[in-house]
Amino acid sequence: MDATGSTVRTDGLVREFHTGAERLTAIDDVSVEIAAGSVVALTGPSGSGKSTLLHLIGAIERADRGTVTVDDVVVTGLRRAALAGYRQRVGFVFQRYHLLPALTVLDNVIAPVLPQRRGRADRADRARELLAAVGLAGRERALPAQLSGGQQQRVAIARSLMGAPRLLLADEPTGNLDSTTGAQILDLLLDLRDRHGMTILLATHEQAIAARCDRLIRLNDGRLVEDVDLTDGEDPADTYDRASRLRL
Numbered sequence: 001m002d003a004t005g006s007t008v009r010t011d012g013l014v015r016e017f018h019t020g021a022e023r024l025t026a027i028d029d030v031s032v033e034i035a036a037g038s039v040v041a042l043t044g045p046s047g048s049g050k051s052t053l054l055h056l057i058g059a060i061e062r063a064d065r066g067t068v069t070v071d072d073v074v075v076t077g078l079r080r081a082a083l084a085g086y087r088q089r090v091g092f093v094f095q096r097y098h099l100l101p102a103l104t105v106l107d108n109v110i111a112p113v114l115p116q117r118r119g120r121a122d123r124a125d126r127a128r129e130l131l132a133a134v135g136l137a138g139r140e141r142a143l144p145a146q147l148s149g150g151q152q153q154r155v156a157i158a159r160s161l162m163g164a165p166r167l168l169l170a171d172e173p174t175g176n177l178d179s180t181t182g183a184q185i186l187d188l189l190l191d192l193r194d195r196h197g198m199t200i201l202l203a204t205h206e207q208a209i210a211a212r213c214d215r216l217i218r219l220n221d222g223r224l225v226e227d228v229d230l231t232d233g234e235d236p237a238d239t240y241d242r243a244s245r246l247r248l
């Protein structure tokens with residue numbers, strides 16, 4: 001596997017919603033370039049467009065104008081079959097988990113992987129490893145409804161990593177976790193990035209999470225209003241100072 005992760009670029013990206021006579025511009029002319037292997041915190045108030053931007057980059061929603069380019073592939077120009085292949089390669093953690101209620105935890109993690117890519121036993125082994133890594137060893141046979149919100153969120157994180165994605169789009173992946181578990185999840189993601197190469201774009205409201213990222217971009221009313229390189233000229237270990245400057 002390429003050890004660098006994907007590069008991501010948006011150019012003049014626009015997404016509008018029409019409800020009755022109202023027109024709302026959820027993403028308003030966003031152009032941003034994300035380097036391969038970087039971990040970027042996407043912040044901004046509720047309703048600022050974080051989820052919408054992640055959905056556009058993940059090709060879960062279609063853009064009204066502008067382009068998304070991932071590793072030189074213009075994702076916004078792909079046709080249906082190629083889009084399905086693209087979605088399969090990107091890891092996505094949904095803000096509301098979207099676990100399948102009738103499947104066990106283990107089968108939820110296995111579910112997105114195309115059957116021909118790995119044997120069932122291989123897939124189950126990998127799913128168990130990922131579940132252990134997110135702290136859910138022993139809960140493989142539970143149903144989502146038997147888990148807490150934070151546990152369901154961790155299943156969703158394990159599922160997103162199943163295909164060893166080079167790009168992970170995570171919508172508030174630690175939003176329902178206590179700060180210790182949230183920090184452990186970020187440890188896991190950063191470790192995977194370091195070992196296998198992965199670009200991570202994660203929406204977050206939490207200073208402690210954003211402060212450990214390489215870069216912070218902030219949206220407001222669908223516009224990109226701030227872009228900070230958090231690795232620039234300071235001690236990466238000094239996250240306290242960074243956190244106090246971030247004003248999330």
Ligand SMILES: Nc1ncnc2c1ncn2[C@@H]1O[C@H](COP(=O)(O)OP(=O)(O)OP(=O)(O)O)[C@@H](O)[C@H]1O
Binds near residue numbers: 019024046047049052
């Ligand atoms: N399907 C939809 N139909 C109409 N409006 C929508 C739809 N999805 C999102 N919006 C609107 O687009 C804007 C951006 O929403 P989005 O969910 O991207 O915000 P967010 O930054 O993720 O917020 P939060 O922090 O609450 O998750 C909001 O004003 C929202 O109401």
Ligand SMILES: [Mg+2]
Binds near residue numbers: 050051052095171
């Ligand atoms: Mg959101």
